Amino acid sequence: MTSTAGLWLAVVLSGAYHGLNPGMGWPLAVSAALMEQRQHALWHALVALAGGHFVAMMGVLLPFALMTILVDFQREIRIGAALIVIAMGLYIAITRRHPRFLARVPPSRLALWSFLVALAHGAALMLVPIYLGLCGLDELDTGHRAVPEIMGTNGLLVLAVAAVHTGAMMLGGGALAFAVYRWLGLQFLSRSWFNLEMVWALSLILVGALGLWAAI
Secondary structure (H helix, E strand, O other), X not given: OOOHHHHHHHHHHHHHHHHHOHHXXXXXXXXXXXXXXXXXXXXXXXXXXXHHHHHHHHHHHHHHHHHOOOHHHHHHHHHHHHHHHHHHHHHHHHHOOOOHHHHHOOOOOHHHHHHHHHHHOOHHHHHHHHHHHHHOHHHOOHHHOOHHHHHHHHHHHHHHHXXXXXXXXXXXXXXXXXXXXXXXXXXXXXXXXXXXXXXXXXXXXXXXXXHHHHHO
């Protein structure tokens, strides 16, 4: 069985991975700092991006937290969640394009943009199999399955998972954005721009497959 420490490590690593992915918005933070000619704009943009990402994580994880109240069906819930993640990965791998509506969100609304990107690209879905593994409902005896206790525990767990993941995302993306702004410059982006779309799709499929294997 996957250890709790391993699952929390997955939460952190997936957050750092999301942060380093330029598709999650750190180049927009660099752009904001360069346009305003002040470093403070970089941090302001990163906070906005992190805020939108955090809300997206909570928005996707909370329904699954409520569903885990149905302890007798927790295996089916985990299998269903894993299949959804795999389907999202396959969709991204096949289409390989950004949803058009994202281009209509103005740069001044970074938090909204980050929220929509996290949903559209399945960033929040990636956490679902990890979160359900952390719940460990199959290890609870009958005396510990009271609905209020499960709701309270799962609510705090959702908050913790979303916060840790978003913190790792902000550190990963923030470090890269700061390096580009202070030392590497825009030439780094033109020379080293990398497209993680296929890697992103494959990572979703992998996480979903691991979640499916753990549930079965």
